Amino acid sequence: MATPNKIKVGVSIGDLNGIGSEIILKTFSDNRMLDFCTPVIFGSVKLLSHIKKELGLELGLQGIENASKAVSKKVNVVNVWKDNVTVQLGAEDPSLGKYAVRSLEAAVDALKSGGIDVLVTAPIHKSNVQSESFQFPGHTDYLAQALEGESLMLMVSSSLRVGLLTDHLAVKDVSAAITPDLIKKKVQLMKQALIQDFGLIKPKIAMLGINPHTGDNGVIGSEDDDVMRPTLDEIRQEGTLVFGPYAADSFFGSGNYENFDGILAAYHDQGLIPFKTLSFGRGVNFTAGLSRIRTSPDHGTAFDLAGKNEASFDSFKEAVFSAVKIYRKRTEYAEISANPLKTGRKRPVVKKKS
Structure with a gap:
């Protein structure tokens, strides 16, 4: 598990043609975020490297095999697929939905196993992700089944x-x-x-x-x-x-x-x-009530903004902050609830006079 100051924040990449990759990369291009948490993105180093170049962003990406290998002070990327994926930012492409699902499922697996501490999800396109194996109207419904609670x-x-x-x-x-x-x-x-x-x-x-x-x-x-x-x-x-x-x-x-x-x-x-x-x-x-913590921005894929380098990442950044703050609050609450009488100090032993 994470230390109090370096919580592992897992990130699912969302629809590849939406603004998900842009708001993720813009958020973590600020080095101060890496003092606050350790990001672990579930997607593709190759894809994200291409998009960051298109956006003119300066940040290094650390490819890792799984979340347990995450490096502090780095933007870590778990390569969930090896396919050469062609993206056309701003276009609705049902064939890309499977990659959003792969990213989400890999992130949830890491969340359940303790490889990451919290999950922040970039927006998916609800129609594009539908398949025989994934039939949920959104993240919330999927997470309710995948996680306890x-x-x-x-x-x-x-x-x-x-x-x-x-x-x-x-x-x-x-x-x-x-x-x-x-x-x-x-x-x-x-x-x-x-x-x-x-x-x-x-x-x-x-x-x-x-x-x-x-x-x-x-x-x-x-x-x-x-x-x-x-x-x-x-x-x-x-x-x-x-x-x-x-x-x-x-x-x-x-x-x-x-x-x-x-x-x-x-x-x-x-x-x-x-x-x-x-x-x-x-x-x-915020998906409350579950055994693990998941947050997301308050907007969708915004295809109309994708590829224009105009998307605001404020809500996504707030989602990261909120996930970390909720994690700390919940950890504190669990500690207090487990032993409400614990004060952190031992009472002195007073010997009776004979």
Whole structure:
């Protein structure tokens, strides 16, 4: 495992024709990042060398056989494939999806075995990665199967944390998917993440309603009254500080979100539209609830920017910072939980007088 100051950050390369390689290389071309962590990219030295030359970037790449061979102060690259891959930056190419999957699977294997400490994923193209062996709508769903635990998609910035009850699900299926059991599970995942991964002792969680105006007393749907409210009442009785449901249309504009440590949205766009409006380019996607730590930038492959040397790497850099900070918080929490009475000092032995 890593020392406290040099955590191994594994990086999956994402879609080869997107901006993934560009934002990865730009992030680690700053030598200060190598004082902060040891990067291990899963991809191809040959490919990344070609792209860095095209971008005019000055950084050395250290080819290694596997993550355990990573060299401190170097940008390490595990060669996941030996194929001569032709990339056409900015173009959608379904034939390249298999390389994004290979990179991701190799990185996850290293994460599970302890070869890396955390994983940061560059964006994939959800359609291009589909195959008989990989049938997931995104990273979160794949990681929920590959790693132990229940997953919660949690978008994080310096002032906002938004989780999702349902993530990559068609809108027509959302209402039926939101059950008391799902609400209880996601609230617990959010609470646990806020405590162990962000260091909050008694977190306050807000829940957004399913329907407009939370149903207006049944006029616009009964799910909030029949499912959401009684379930939240039950959770509160068990001691969790969860509030709502709140009408989603005014919750963020009114600034009410500032009163809470975490917010749970009923479905994907209900949570991600306000999050990205308030935090785009600085936000991070964190997969909470799993046995290992994974983060990613808050944007997609951005084919329209690929190859133009114009892509911002701010969100990817924040994803690296967040992964390391969460790793440290979780390690600290595990140590405290394992022995809450440990003080680090031995009590003196006082001998009784005879």
